[in-house]
Amino acid sequence: MRRRILLTAVAVCALGIAVLFVPFSLLVRDQSRAEDLLELQRMAAVAAHRIPDPAFGVIEMPQLGDGESEHFYAVYDRAGRRVAGDGPATADPVVAAALTQTAAAGVIGDEIIGAVALGPGGGEVTGAVRVTEPLAESFARTRDAIAGILGLALAAIAIAAVAGSWLFRRLLLPLDRLRSAAGRLGDGDFTVTAPRSGLPELDQVAAAVDSAAERIGRLVERERAFSADASHQLKTPLAAAKVVVETELMVPRADRTAVLHETLEALDRMTATVTQLLTLARDDHSARAPIPVDRLLTDAEQRWASAFHRAGRRLHVDDGAGVDVHASATALAHVLDVLLDNALHHGAGSVALAARRVAQGVVVTVADTGSVARSADQMFHRRQPGAGGTGIGLALARTLADAEGARLRLQEPDPTTFELLLPTSPASPIQRRA
Structure with a gap:
């Protein structure tokens, strides 16, 4: 060159x-x-x-x-x-x-x-x-x-060669920096920021590299989060299917149709969970339609009523908010599923799912009669994939809530009450975090 x-x-x-x-x-x-x-x-x-x-x-x-x-x-x-x-x-x-x-x-x-x-x-x-x-x-x-004119001409050509060499060095340094930034991006460093040189054309290339790094990083993080989240979220329907099969093997029931329905229900939940997680992993937040909060709570009740009934616990739903929110129905449904699953497996007593209007929007609460010993920050800290206990699901729920412009927090540790604040007006979504 x-x-x-x-x-x-x-x-x-x-x-x-x-x-x-x-x-x-x-x-x-x-x-x-x-x-x-x-x-x-x-x-x-x-x-x-x-x-x-x-x-x-x-x-x-x-x-x-x-x-x-x-x-x-x-x-x-x-x-x-x-x-x-x-x-x-x-x-x-x-x-x-x-x-x-x-x-x-x-x-x-x-x-x-x-x-x-x-x-x-x-x-x-x-x-x-x-x-x-x-x-x-x-x-x-x-x-x-x-001859004197020719000497001046040769001197001008020599000056042009020196200027060309200087121009090459002037261009080579920012190009080397861009090449280094592109190499880091190719090696998987999506936090790379291409340096600016003050040359408009090269700065446009640097901006394109930064934009590509940001987009690729988001895609990779989404796929990584999907693999970790899927492994955690599939545990509940798999456990349910395992319980039905093991119970049937130990104590066979006369109504084999009920057994099949329960097994199919658990398999359907696994299929729905995978579909939802794939949808969320590829969601670019390009469109958000108004969603009735009442319908979100009613759908959650239908999905979890049988699970709470089998556990001998009561799920009470108060869907009296009567207001719409602008968010992803899949994301909010998944957040509620995580909270209800957490209440079912780690809480105690009856569970109340309710919504009420506030000045900033709508607050959805999930409360049970149990208590938690960990702090609010520890509750939402993502644990390593495959770790036992809580952590991954709640971290996923907060990530999804943040991406929709909502806020999820632990309102009370005893009795355990989680609070999800949903804005009623369209908000600029926060990018998903790992």
């Missing part, structure tokens, strides 16, 4: 320079040639002030130039004949133009030429001064100027 970024930066820079280099070099060449011609004209004008008028006959050339560059001087009379200096015997086109136009410049053969007319006081033209230099010298100056 680093090599591709560097090659891209250098290629783009080189392409831009190549597009501009050729026309710019031609412009430099033309500009250099024009400056050379103007310089020769200037030198001819300077020399004109030091050279005698050719109208007076043969003249002697003074010492001209700086002695360091190859410049050649010649003087021509008005007729175009050379009277002094180095040059052709007769006027060339540049000199001829200077005799008629005061000044002229141009390139002839391998020389560049500048010429200026001579005349006392700027009056009648009496001759012309011709200054030349080899064309190779002009080419050398142009070549040096273009």
